[in-house]
Amino acid sequence: MHAHIAEAVKAPDLISLRPDLVCLRFETMKIYSALGAVRHLLESGAVRPGDTLVDSSSGIYAQALALACHRYGMKCHIVGSTTVDRTLRVQLEILGVTLEQVEPSRNLRLDQELRVRRVTEILEANPSYHWMRQYHDEIHYYGYREVAEQVDREAPDGPLTLVGGVGSGASTGALATYLREAGRDVSLVGVQPFGSVTFGSQDVPDPDMIIAGIGSAIAFRNVRHELYDRIHWVNFDCALSGAVELLRGSGVFAGLSTGAAHLAARWERRADPSRTHVFIAADTGHRYAESAFARHAEAPAFDALKPREITSLDELSHPWSTGSWPALRAARQD
Template identity: 50%
Template sequence: MFDHISDAYAQPALVRLRPGLYGLRFESMKVASALGAVRQLMADGVIEPGDTLVDSSSGVYAYALALACRRYGFSCHIVASPIVDPTLKAQLRLLGATVDQPSQTDDPSQDQAGRVERVKEYVKNNERAHWMRQYHDRVHYHGYTIAARQITDGLAADRITLVGGVGSGASTGGLSTALRQSGVDVEVAGVQPFGSVSFGSQDVEDPEFLIAGLGSGIFFGNIDYSAYRTIHWLDFSYARSGSVELLRDHCVFAGLSSGASYVVADWHATRLGGDERHPVVFVIPDTGHRYVQAVYNESPVVTRDRAPLAIDGPESLRLPWCLTDWEHHGHRFSRPEADPS
């Protein structure tokens, strides 16, 4: 039994899809991240009940932080992406959060940067406000310890390939850190959209890509670049096809980042021959409800029909799917500079 609904959301289910391939399915993954961060910051004396916790979000983290604030007695202020819909805004307000939603610009990366500036301004003008820095503070790694324990308890394997979308870097970073601390040999395959600056694909545009929370247009300090063995870039059509396959073949209703991770995990598991001694686990961060129109409406067509193009530098990046041995070639890909603030 759970003492609070947030604990239920934070605890994933490890689901076997076929021999050697598993999905780590969350109801709302960022709840684990927000809860872990709030608990650690409280323990360290950085925040105390009555403070206002603030951050920018495209939706999932906003809901997670509002839950954590309601549970532990904090006020919550969210600078929301233009894509945050009225349904989520209504939930945030009923949970006691205040919402500031700037208008959309023509450049999504500028939306992201602009929201961060509004967060900084809010904290500057409110004495008891604390910026949670979901993109920059590795305190968000702490929330994934329980999920990592579920993997080690559920799989009798000393070696695991972990596949996950890299947004802020907290989920793949937190899971891989906790798994390594438990003695598991982990190979991490990170998944990115084309156009993200995080791993150097900003010069390759995919106009259809709609994934919020995967990839970035600005520097994210939570990303531990040394943690990744390989990086995969997928376009919208392949991510969408992965989501459709997940539901059609495995009854898992999930979002676009889950679909992209499934495509990559399925490829890795096939190459490993379904070996249960070296299973592949991919992260399913949320359900597919907010992607119904973009992914599941009418009769979606699966277009995945090829393996990734292996590249060793950014000049070879092209749609629909590329991969690189990040451990050996990562130094050739540009990365965004740190925000001095």
């Protein structure tokens, strides 16, 4: 029996779509990150029950931190993106979360800068609050050790290719790190939207980009670039195609970041069928029901999509590009 709902919903399911293709499906992935981080802060004495934790979020981290605070008797203050929808707003309100949303913006950089600026103002006015810094504090890696252990137990023996949206870097970075520590041969493939500074696509915007949580307009210190073997840059249309095909083919209803990861994993599988490919489904597709899934008839044909293999970031282009990250980093430094 679970002591709290956060413990019940955090555990993912490994779903075998094909013998060498596995979906690591979460209801809401960042609960692991938030629970592990809050538990560490309490055990280390950095915070005490009743303290207020504050951070910014595009959606799923807000829910995760709210549940972690509820679990451990903390107060929660979230500065949210406009992607925090009414369903989540109502949940946060009932859970006692203080939620502020920044002004609507189609620009990722402006949205994130506004949120960080507001968090800074809140901390200046309330110095006793603790900033969770999900993008920069390595404590957000800790909670994923348990997930890595589950993947190691349940995934087929042999080499793995792990594919997932990068975002803050904690989920993919932590899973790859812990699996490698356990002795697994792991290739790590990160997925990014165009317009994200994290892997150098900031000069190639995607005007339709609503893939919340996997890109960044500001540098995230939790992204450890040396961990990644390949990167896929995927635009909205391709991510939608991947999400629609996943739902149609497997019944898994997941968000746009999952659609992009599914697309990338299927391509990587074709390139190296000797490995088991595990892609991360970080959350469900409900918040994209109107903005994306309702447009399923517009999605490009999944099997017709093919990425452009690049050797320089100058070659990045829509709708989908991919390349070896160590080679691209070396070329950029030259």
